[in-house]
Amino acid sequence: MTRAGTTTWWINSRRLVAVGVLTIALSVSFPAGSSRTSDPYPLSYPAYFGNRFVIPPDNPITREGVKLGRALFYDPVLSSNGKVSCSSCHQQQKAFSDGFRFSIGVDNVVTPRNSMSLANLLWVKNLFWDGRSHSLEDQASIPMFDVHEMNQPADLSALKLRASKYYQQLFEDAFGDRKITGDRLIKALAQFERTLISADAPYDRYLTGVYTPTPTEQRGLDLFMGHKASSAAQVNCAHCHGSPKLMVELFHNNGLDQDPRDHGREVFTQDKGDRGRFRVPTLRNIAVTAPYMHDGRFETLRQVLDHYSDHVQPSETLSSFIADSAAADGRRGYLLTDGQKNDIVAFLNMLTDSTFLTNPDFGPPQTAVRAK
Numbered sequence: 507m508t509r510a511g512t513t514t515w516w517i518n519s520r521r522l523v524a525v526g527v528l529t530i531a532l533s534v535s536f537p538a539g540s541s542r543t544s545d546p547y548p549l550s551y552p553a554y555f556g557n558r559f560v561i562p563p564d565n566p567i568t569r570e571g572v573k574l575g576r577a578l579f580y581d582p583v584l585s586s587n588g589k590v591s592c593s594s595c596h597q598q599q600k601a602f603s604d605g606f607r608f609s610i611g612v613d614n615v616v617t618p619r620n621s622m623s624l625a626n627l628l629w630v631k632n633l634f635w636d637g638r639s640h641s642l643e644d645q646a647s648i649p650m651f652d653v654h655e656m657n658q659p660a661d662l663s664a665l666k667l668r669a670s671k672y673y674q675q676l677f678e679d680a681f682g683d684r685k686i687t688g689d690r691l692i693k694a695l696a697q698f699e700r701t702l703i704s705a706d707a708p709y710d711r712y713l714t715g716v717y718t719p720t721p722t723e724q725r726g727l728d729l730f731m732g733h734k735a736s737s738a739a740q741v742n743c744a745h746c747h748g749s750p751k752l753m754v755e756l757f758h759n760n761g762l763d764q765d766p767r768d769h770g771r772e773v774f775t776q777d778k779g780d781r782g783r784f785r786v787p788t789l790r791n792i793a794v795t796a797p798y799m800h801d802g803r804f805e806t807l808r809q810v811l812d813h814y815s816d817h818v819q820p821s822e823t824l825s826s827f828i829a830d831s832a833a834a835d836g837r838r839g840y841l842l843t844d845g846q847k848n849d850i851v852a853f854l855n856m857l858t859d860s861t862f863l864t865n866p867d868f869g870p871p872q873t874a875v876r877a878k
Contacts (some may be wrong), residue, residue: 530555545569549628551703552710554750559628559700562641565693570679573871575698577676578691580870583666585648586657587612592649592695601791601859602702607802618768620802621861623795625704625788625862631755635784635800636774642696647688667691703709704790704862712856713750719856726853729846737796741840743850745827746786752857753788758825761818761838762799763820770800773878779824791862793855807851815842827845 529550547567561567573785578584579801582591595609596602602624608616619635627633627642639645650663664686667673674684681690711717717726727733731749732742748754757771759782771780784800798804804813818828818839830840842850862868 527551530557532674547572547697547701549701549703550629550714551705554713555626555629555705556751560641561628561700562643565643565696567697568680570676571681571694571697574673574676574680574694575694575801576868577673577871578695579698581756584656584663584691585612585656590656592646595649595655596624598865599623599633599794599863601704601795601863603795605796607797609650609655612657613654615654617654619800620797623791624699624702626751626753626789627699627702629751629753632757632785636771637720637785638774642699643692646692646695646699658840660691662688664688664691685854695740702862702868704859706857706861707790707857709750709752709853709856710859720852722849722852724858725846726849726851727856729737729850730853741842741846741850742827745787746825748786752790754786756786757783758786758827759821759823759827760814761820761824762803762813764819764821766821768801779823782821785825789854790857791859792860794863807854810849811842811847811850815839815847 527550529548544566545568547569549567565571569667579592579596582589582594584591590612595604597604600623604621607620608618609621610616620633628643631640633639633642633645634648639648647660651657651659667677669688669737673686675712676688677690678684708717708719708723712719729741730743732744746754746756746758746760757780759766759770765783766782769781769784771785772778774780793807796805796807798807798810804810816839818824820829820838
């Protein structure tokens with residue numbers, strides 16, 4: 507229920523017991539004098555994802571806003587050279603990462619860190635590897651402004667879009683009038699990105715009782731979760747990566763370097779205790795988001811496991827989860843066997859959500875976004 511001239515929002519939750527799905531929809535009023543009404547965008551996800559999601563009261567998700575945000579996400583007009591779009595560094599078939607160690611922007615200069623996957627951002631409060639942004643609205647403006655990424659502030663992009671009748675209509679549908687601004691542009695992008703929910707991997711079907719892991723996958727799952735039945739219960743990847751959502755709001759130094767060249771979160775917080783600490787990324791679709799780590803140093807999941815098994819580097823800020831596990835006999839890692847590594851990789855492949863990677867609602871819009 508809305509009042510003219512006031513932005514309000516409501517949530518309607520419904521649990522579908524058969525598959526444990528929660529469905530929400532948000533609505534918002536248009537400006538006073540507008541005859542248009544919003545069409546709430548339904549978000550569906552497993553009940554075990556929880557309702558602690560992040561949706562600003564002044565930017566609820568509507569079908570019209572998502573349609574606009576999707577068009578903008580794939581449009582290179584948002585960059586200074588007209589060649590780089592958000593999708594250049596966030597490609598759907600790679601779970602919205604790009605497959606490179608470091609992305610390349612408008613000036614062909616590589617970015618300092620690896621491009622992160624854009625999955626399940628609805629639940630993320632601290633974005634980028636160092637957590638510098640606390641909302642998708644804030645996050646979207648940073649690559650636009652960065653001279654080595656898109657090199658075009660949102661307000662300048664909005665100025666360019668004002669000449670397009672296609673965008674004039676999309677903005678009117680989304681916001682109630684044809685006013686095209688940088689603020690509205692960023693809000694629409696954030697709306698689209700919040701719909702990028704990945705929750706249909708074999709692991710999800712296992713959790714809902716409709717998929718039976720192979721023996722190799724089950725052993726890998728037990729190792730990952732640190733189940734006591736595991737032959738190596740000291741391995742508990744879920745300490746940092748979470749379960750069952752496989753995403754947590756933590757920052758860890760995972761022992762990549764004894765004296766890290768990139769100081770990680772310390773650059774943002776100026777706290778020496780954050781040296782070498784980076785955001786723990788979601789492991790959903792991890793098999794398609796190589797290379798790995800903030801600097802893309804590992805090309806395969808096996809190399810990642812080799813690191814945690816045998817090559818963890820000690821330092822004052824090393825994660826206590828890792829340090830405590832290795833402290834008993836001075837090990838630099840978990841000393842996994844080849845078989846255990848293979849088992850964990852098999853489990854990690856259970857996290858690939860082919861529905862997410864091919865969902866046409868997340869892909870490029872069929873209508874040319876530069877239509878006049």
